[in-house]
Amino acid sequence: MNRKPQSRHVVVGTALLSLWGALTVFTARPLPAQQPAQAKPAAASAPLRTYAQQRDFLAQFTSVLELSDGRGGVVAVCPEWQGRVMTSACDGPDGVGFGWINEKFIRDKKPNKQFNNYGGEDRFWLGPEAGQFGLWFAPGKPQTFAEWKTPEALNAGPFSVLQRKEASYFQLSRELQLKNASGTAFNFSASRDVRLLSSYHFGEFFGAEAAKLVDDKKLKLVGFETRNTLTNKGAPLKRDTGLVSLWILGMFKPGAQTAIVVPYRTGDDKELGPIVNTDYFAAIPPERLRTLPAAVLFRGDGEYRSKLGVSPRRVKPAAGAIDFADGSLTLVHFSLPAEPAKAAYVNNAWKLPQAEPLAGDAFNSYNDGPTEPGKPSLGGFYELESLSPAAELAAGASLTHHHRTFHVRGEPAALAELLKLTLGVDANEVKKFLENK
Numbered sequence: 229m230n231r232k233p234q235s236r237h238v239v240v241g242t243a244l245l246s247l248w249g250a251l252t253v254f255t256a257r258p259l260p261a262q263q264p265a266q267a268k269p270a271a272a273s274a275p276l277r278t279y280a281q282q283r284d285f286l287a288q289f290t291s292v293l294e295l296s297d298g299r300g301g302v303v304a305v306c307p308e309w310q311g312r313v314m315t316s317a318c319d320g321p322d323g324v325g326f327g328w329i330n331e332k333f334i335r336d337k338k339p340n341k342q343f344n345n346y347g348g349e350d351r352f353w354l355g356p357e358a359g360q361f362g363l364w365f366a367p368g369k370p371q372t373f374a375e376w377k378t379p380e381a382l383n384a385g386p387f388s389v390l391q392r393k394e395a396s397y398f399q400l401s402r403e404l405q406l407k408n409a410s411g412t413a414f415n416f417s418a419s420r421d422v423r424l425l426s427s428y429h430f431g432e433f434f435g436a437e438a439a440k441l442v443d444d445k446k447l448k449l450v451g452f453e454t455r456n457t458l459t460n461k462g463a464p465l466k467r468d469t470g471l472v473s474l475w476i477l478g479m480f481k482p483g484a485q486t487a488i489v490v491p492y493r494t495g496d497d498k499e500l501g502p503i504v505n506t507d508y509f510a511a512i513p514p515e516r517l518r519t520l521p522a523a524v525l526f527r528g529d530g531e532y533r534s535k536l537g538v539s540p541r542r543v544k545p546a547a548g549a550i551d552f553a554d555g556s557l558t559l560v561h562f563s564l565p566a567e568p569a570k571a572a573y574v575n576n577a578w579k580l581p582q583a584e585p586l587a588g589d590a591f592n593s594y595n596d597g598p599t600e601p602g603k604p605s606l607g608g609f610y611e612l613e614s615l616s617p618a619a620e621l622a623a624g625a626s627l628t629h630h631h632r633t634f635h636v637r638g639e640p641a642a643l644a645e646l647l648k649l650t651l652g653v654d655a656n657e658v659k660k661f662l663e664n665k
Contacts, residue, residue: 279304279317279325286314289334293389293398295424301450303424311387311400311420312348318450318635324554326450326635328479328609343378345606349633350454352420353382353475354406355615356574359582361470362409369409371578373599379406387420397423403461409580412469415462425451430634433561434546438649447638447646457628460621467586471618473574476631477594478560479609482530485553487658488593488610489651490536491523491544500541505589507577508535516595518661522652525661526593528610533597537576537589540568540617547591547612548651550658556637559650562614563630564590571617590615 276282283304295303303316315327329347357364358371369375387400404416431439456474504524506512512534518525548559565571575588594611616629644655
């Protein structure tokens with residue numbers, strides 16, 4: 229893991245305006261003593277609430293790249309931490325940072341071979357996690373948390389940064405070598421383009437009416453997209469030795485008044501299968517999971533380890549979470565094939581062997597909590613995750629997956645209206661769920 233001196237860092241780039249927004253670069257240059265910092269990093273005992281506090285804290289330990297749209301939307305990227313998008317804000321540096329950041333792990337500076345859990349709103353992983361072709365378990369090992377280990381290629385080491393002066397985005401890349409639980413070796417090249425998104429793009433993904441509401445009600449919005457591409461540099465991938473998929477995961481701040489909202493395709497269970505898959509860890513208690521006519525509600529409090537998935541037959545290309553205490557709505561949108569039900573998705577269930585290793589989910593949400601009775605959690609957060617289909621990639625062939633994240637802040641009535649327009653759920657129903665009514 230690359231480390232930087234524990235000193236403040238400053239903006240050294242200039243803003244470049246384009247369709248996508250503006251670009252600003254943070255580097256690891258120490259701040260001159262006579263120059264005040266833009267935002268004083270929080271003390272170890274105080275939580276990092278604002279984006280500026282989060283950004284300046286991160287810059288004490290690693291290089292930080294920043295995207296800014298000039299209207300209050302800012303996004304921080306840490307290429308040395310496997311190209312993570314760490315946090316963002318919709319109302320400027322002094323606004324609340326949306327990303328969950330694992331402050332203790334970062335401060336301790338102790339690499340963890342099991343999982344370097346820095347946090348972050350968008351991280352690059354590959355699936356499957358488990359099963360006979362899982363990437364997180366060594367051949368012959370039981371698939372338990374004690375044996376769970378993030379592949380070195382996904383857990384440590386930087387993404388290289390290709391900066392383009394004419395465009396307001398970052399292009400990141402690195403080489404990846406991995407081995408699955410069946411002993412199959414992989415050699416890949418990975419790239420990530422990180423771009424800002426505007427209310428115009430929000431309308432493309434969530435509809436013109438939703439975008440009009442954002443503009444008319446003057447709601448604060450920040451959005452970004454990662455375009456993730458995996459190119460096979462090794463032998464052709466085959467089903468009987470294991471395929472892989474792109475897997476993008478976003479960690480967010482949990483709360484007692486936070487509900488994850490996952491829309492699903494309605495229809496006959498006999499044709500489409502169960503609405504939601506909860507066959508990952510322990511059973512999810514009914515007070516933590518509720519099925520509505522158009523969506524599933526799932527608690528995002530970071531207190532109880534649980535995970536759900538939506539199959540390719542049920543998936544819609546969007547999900548999100550509403551935080552009533554913070555007054556914000558988080559939305560993700562992700563790419564899907566034209567006919568998801570006909571695509572092969574890797575199976576991330578911790579089962580060995582899996583009867584159907586290519587009958588996995590296209591979307592997942594995870595709520596953190598103690599990994600075992602009496603054991604600590606991974607830090608306390610919730611996740612919104614999307615996956616690409618798997619493919620039998622020939623040598624030199626590629627697959628690409630887009631994952632977009634938006635945060636919106638505004639008055640409760642406007643957010644309730646936007647929740648209905650984007651995810652099809654009444655805010656009062658969500659409140660009832662959180663109140664166990």
